[in-house]
Amino acid sequence: MTDVIRDVPVEIVVAVAENGVIGHEGDLPWRLPTDLKRFKTLTMGKPIVMGRKTWVSLGRPLPGRPNIVVTRDAAFTAEGAIVVNTVDAALATAQELARETGVSAVSIIGGGEIYRQTIDRTDTLYVTEVAAEVDGDTRFPDIDPELFEKVSEEPIPQGEKDSHAMNLVVWQRKSALR
Template identity: 40%
Template structure:
């Protein structure tokens, strides 16, 4: 099973200059709890923006740069092969935009945090049609001093046609 996990604003923004344009501890906790113990697949730029392998997960980095290497990650140069690994191990694709754009066509589930605000940004999650995806779970996150933005966690499952 291939799953994509992302946080976006209400317009689909997922990043600005290589970083997330918000800080939302509830979403970071959701991401950690959802992905721990599972392999995660990301592009090289996403890995570099994180700055280290994420613990308690097999980290798979896809890049066309044949010279790229990093301690604690498995580097792949073929996105289809990397997606096959994720599929076999019920893993998650965690970004970035180019990887999401390709992987969404192969995904079985989407784990989406929607921050109900609008942010400036230059990177978007790919559009997806609710005619192809069924909302299977939704939970509102609490807005408080540490989590200043209203947000909702959603899981969509691909509708088999």
């Protein structure tokens, strides 16, 4: 792993079921419009980094944010996004874009493999805990309490169109708290 200049904080934004599931067959295993609004607010304007499978599941670039897609497939193209072949290249590109535009952070938005490769290089985790155990084939990596400290927790009532109640938990890298 090469070092990336990290003068802009890196954030993970994720919704996770009680059993660690974040996805099922390339889609979200729930319907949470309340959380999607929060996701948009947290990521708007920031470079967003995602894997190819997440890009494909979205079906289009998310507006108002530079979209960066990580894939090992050198022939893969994603109209409206920057395609890179490694997480290191994605983070370097995102950091550069964030510096150029003066935004506060870079957002990692999935999926499971991208989260796994970036969690140890992340400053803040915005975790929507979904009050359910769901079937799925993609999981979020365990949060290491030696590396991260829970700094806030906010219950989110189940909205009229939400399939489940939620809890927004913010974790901060311990070294960043000092």
